[in-house]
Amino acid sequence: MQEFSEHLFRAQDGTRLYYREYGEPIPHQPSILCLSGLARNSKDYHRVALRLKSQGFHLVVLDYRGRGRSDYCADPTKYNPTVYLDDIRHLLTLRNLHKIILLGTSLGGLLGMGLGAALPSVLEAVILNDVGPDLKPDGLDRIIGYLSQRPVFESWEKAVSHIKSVFPQVGYEREEDWRWLTENSCKECDDGMIRYDWDPNIVMPMRIKAPLPDLWALFRSLSHVPVLSFRGGTSDILTEETFARMHRSHNNITCVTVPDVGHVPSLQEPESVEALDEFLLPYRRSAAAIQ
Template sequence: MSEPKLKSVLCSSPAGLHRMAYKEWGDPANTNVLVCVHGVTRVGDDFDALARALSDRYRVVCPDVVGRGRSGRLRDPALYVIPQYVADMVTLVARVTAGAEDESVHWFGTSMGGLIGIGLASLPGSPIRRLVLNDIGPVLDPVAMARIGDYIGQDIRFKTFEEGAAYVRLVSTPFGPHSDAEWDKLARDVLVRQPDGRWALHYDLGLAAPFKALTPQQVAQDEARLWAAYDAIRCPTLLVRGEHSDLLSRATAEEMTGRGPKPKLVEIAGVGHAPTFVRADQIAIAREFLTG
C-alpha cells in the first residue's frame, strides 16, 4: 500500500492559533474514517502498524496532539488540558469528513487519547460511532498525576540516539514484550535531535504545567466530570486493559462495564500501561470490534 500523507490543520485556543499535524493512511476518498490518538508523551506514529493493517477498511487519521511531535506548541501551557484537545479534535474531524454525507468517525484512544475520546463521545451530536478505550478510565489518582507531571517536566538530553533509546525502553517497560526492532521504532518516534547534536524527547516541557497545578480537590472534581462524561456515552465501546496496568485498575474496568456505554472488556496478558497494538494479535482485537 502507499505510504501515509503528512498533513496539518489550523486550530484555535484562547491563546491564539496553532497547527496540529496528522498522518493520513489509506484512500483519501474513503469516507470510513478511523481516528487514532496517542498517550501523553507519545505521537501519532505509534499507530503506524495498526493504521497500515486497517487502511484496507478505513482512512486512518493519526494526529500528534498539540505540544507533541510535528504539531505546534501552545503559547499558554495551562491550556494543555482535555477540553482544548477535544476542541482541536472537533476541528480535525470537520477537516477529514468535509464534504462527506456522513460526518461520523470511529475512534481509538490510548491513555490520554482515550480521555479525549470520552470527552468527545459524551457530547450531544458527537461524531464518534465506535469507541476503543485503550487502558484508560475515569478514575484519576492524585499521586499518579503528580508523578506524571514530574516525569514529563524534566529536560532530559542524551548524547547519542542509543542512549535516548535505552531510556525510552526503560520507561516504557510496562508496554510489555517487544522485539529490538519494535523498541527501536518506539524510540525513533519520540526522540528528536537538537541543534547542539544531543537528543531529546519530542514534546513541549510545558505539558507538565497543568499536572503540577493540580490539587487533590481538583483531581476529585475532574474525576467526577469524567465519570459524568463516560456515563453519557451511547456508542458501542470496547475497553482494553493491560493485565498489569497501574493506571486502569481491574476494579475500575469492571465498574465501567456496568456503566455508561457498558463496554466489552478485553484484558491483554503480560502487559501493563499500555498495550501498543503493534502486534498482530492485538491489532486483530481492534479490527474485530471496529469493523463489527
C-alpha cells in the same frame, strides 16, 4: 506506494497542528480518528494504522499541540483538554468528517469521552486503550515525574537505554521494538542532540492538580455507541476494579485484558489484534473494494 499523507492546519487560535492520513475517506463509512497519550504523537499509531489501512479503513492521526510536528504553545495553560477538544472539533470540520470511530490511548480515550458529551452524533464507535473514568494516583504521579525530566542524549543508543528505564511496563522483548518506541518518543534536534519529542511545558497544568470533571458522567455519554476497552494486565492507571465497573456500566462494551503489559498496550499484541479485528468487522470494507 505512499504509506500516509502529511498535513498542517491552523487551530482557531492560530496554532499550527499536524496530522497524518492513512488511506482516503470512504463514502458512508466512518473514518478512524486516532488520539494518542499525553506526551505521545502520531508515530505511535503507524504500525496499527498501516494494518487497518490494508483492511480498507481511512485513518486520521493527530499530533496534539506541543507534540510531534505540531507547534508548541507559548502559553502552557493552553495545554488542557478543553483546548484539545476544540482542536479536534476544528480538524473534523476541516476534513468534513461527520462519523468517526474514535481510537484513543490514555489521554486520547479521555478526549473520546469528552467528544461523547460535546459531539455525540459524530461517534460511531469508541476504542479506549488503558484508560477509564478513574485514574490511579500512583500512575499519574509516575507520568508527571518523567514528563518533568528534560534529558539530553548524545546517541540513539543512550536514548534507547533511557526509554527502557522509563517504560519498563511496556513489555517489549525485541531490541527493534525498543528502538521503534524510542524514535517515537524522541527527535534529533538541530544541534545533533536527541531530546523528547514533546514540549516539557505540557506537564505544567498537571502540577496544579485541579479537580477533574465527573469522568463517569463522560463515560456514560458513550452509552449510545459500541465500546471496545483494553487494559494492560499490570496497568498502574486503569485498575481491575474500575475496568469491572466500566463493564457493568455499559450495555454494549467489550473489555479485553492484555496480559503482562502495563500502561499502555501497543495494540500489536495478539490479543489486541484479535479484539480490534472482531470489533471493527462491521465497519470494514476490503482493500480491493476501494481500489
